[in-house]
Amino acid sequence: MAPQQRKPHVCRNPDLIRGVGKYSRSKMYHKRGLWAIKAKNGGAFPKHEKQTVAAAPTEKPPKFYPADDVKKPLVNKRKARPTKLRASITPGTVLIILAGRFKGKRVVFLKQLTSGLLLVTGPFKINGVPLRRVNQSYVIATSTKVDISGVNVEKFDDKYFGKKVEKKKKKGEGEFFEAEKAEKNTLPQDKKDDQKSVDAALIQSIEAVPDLKSYLGARFSLKAGMKPHELVF
Amino acid sequence: MPFKRYVEIGRIALVNYGKDYGKLVVIVDVIDQNRALVDAPDMVRGQINFKRLTLTDIKIDIKRVPNKKTLVAALEAADVKNKWESSSWGRKLIVQKKRASLNDFDRFKIMLAKIKKAGVVRQELAKLKKETTA
Numbered sequence: 001m002a003p004q005q006r007k008p009h010v011c012r013n014p015d016l017i018r019g020v021g022k023y024s025r026s027k028m029y030h031k032r033g034l035w036a037i038k039a040k041n042g043g044a045f046p047k048h049e050k051q052t053v054a055a056a057p058t059e060k061p062p063k064f065y066p067a068d069d070v071k072k073p074l075v076n077k078r079k080a081r082p083t084k085l086r087a088s089i090t091p092g093t094v095l096i097i098l099a100g101r102f103k104g105k106r107v108v109f110l111k112q113l114t115s116g117l118l119l120v121t122g123p124f125k126i127n128g129v130p131l132r133r134v135n136q137s138y139v140i141a142t143s144t145k146v147d148i149s150g151v152n153v154e155k156f157d158d159k160y161f162g163k164k165v166e167k168k169k170k171k172g173e174g175e176f177f178e179a180e181k182a183e184k185n186t187l188p189q190d191k192k193d194d195q196k197s198v199d200a201a202l203i204q205s206i207e208a209v210p211d212l213k214s215y216l217g218a219r220f221s222l223k224a225g226m227k228p229h230e231l232v233f
Numbered sequence: 234m235p236f237k238r239y240v241e242i243g244r245i246a247l248v249n250y251g252k253d254y255g256k257l258v259v260i261v262d263v264i265d266q267n268r269a270l271v272d273a274p275d276m277v278r279g280q281i282n283f284k285r286l287t288l289t290d291i292k293i294d295i296k297r298v299p300n301k302k303t304l305v306a307a308l309e310a311a312d313v314k315n316k317w318e319s320s321s322w323g324r325k326l327i328v329q330k331k332r333a334s335l336n337d338f339d340r341f342k343i344m345l346a347k348i349k350k351a352g353v354v355r356q357e358l359a360k361l362k363k364e365t366t367a
Binding site for chain 1: 337338341342
């Protein structure tokens with residue numbers, strides 16, 4: 001019998017009120033079947049032999065005792081988890097970015113990374129937003145969904161977006177500064193290819209819906225008479 | 234100006250405050266100076282203050298406090314739902330509800346449609362202007 005197939009066991013002694021069970025001690029003894037276990041074992045409850053613990057190596061007394069009591073830190077059992085994703089945000093949802101360089105842009109949600117940030121893309125050809133990470137708090141989720149089944153986002157994780165570590169250079173002057181500036185501005189070609197491959201499938205499913213392309217290309221803004229708390233997104 | 238819409242048994246009213254806000258109910262009995270007994274197909278019959286009701290033009294033919302079955306039959310016979318939804322008041326409410334439930338994408342599509350319509354109207358106007366001046 002595999003352990004997963006067992007029915008969940010109902011409590012043998014349900015509470016009448018908190019602290020008072022329905023059955024007395026003698027009734028519970030009978031219910032637990034201890035009498036049957038004892039009978040099987042010839043009148044006494046089966047004991048197992050005490051396992052001899054291997055003698056621990058004798059510890060030397062410490063050389064130093066602190067003058068005052070040292071407090072032990074409290075035990076912390078928290079597990080680091082990615083932020084809980086709002087129920088309205090599912091892969092393919094159109095999000096409105098509220099802050100930063102791309103504020104107001106409507107953008108397609110791809111997946112949540114292990115850091116909790118949301119992986120998002122414009123698509124780049126439509127509104128200039130590249131593959132980017134965005135915090136859930138700076139985003140409004142609309143109820144518009146895009147079909148994202150043709151897109152493979154397995155390879156993107158937080159390390160992909162991390163800053164590149166540079167080799168340390170010897171300190172120079174003059175020419176050194178100019179050379180540095182020229183290197184930093186270009187985006188590596190493989191990132192551009194990643195963008196293109198993700199966007200290709202997306203743009204196809206976007207063009208299938210009328211007006212969706214121009215919708216994603218337009219920025220969101222509050223106009224006169226719009227009350228955010230009454231708007232349905 | 235005389236009153237046109239009276240509180241009477243069978244008068245259809247719109248609830249304008251409270252838990253049943255926006256519902257169409259039938260006045261089924263008058264309790265006292267301030268309260269009426271109202272009923273609707275989808276609610277339990279109960280009392281409501283007149284201040285929470287706005288009377289409509291629609292009236293149905295029922296006796297005082299009918300059964301739910303009789304009430305529903307009378308509402309069907311008088312075709313209250315269609316009369317309400319084709320009245321200008323009813324249509325306005327429907328439009329308000331639709332506007333409130335619009336998606337961000339829907340609002341965008343409506344904006345495009347409005348611009349298109351305005352363009353067409355402006356073209357026609359320009360044509361007409363040309364004709365009158367020519």
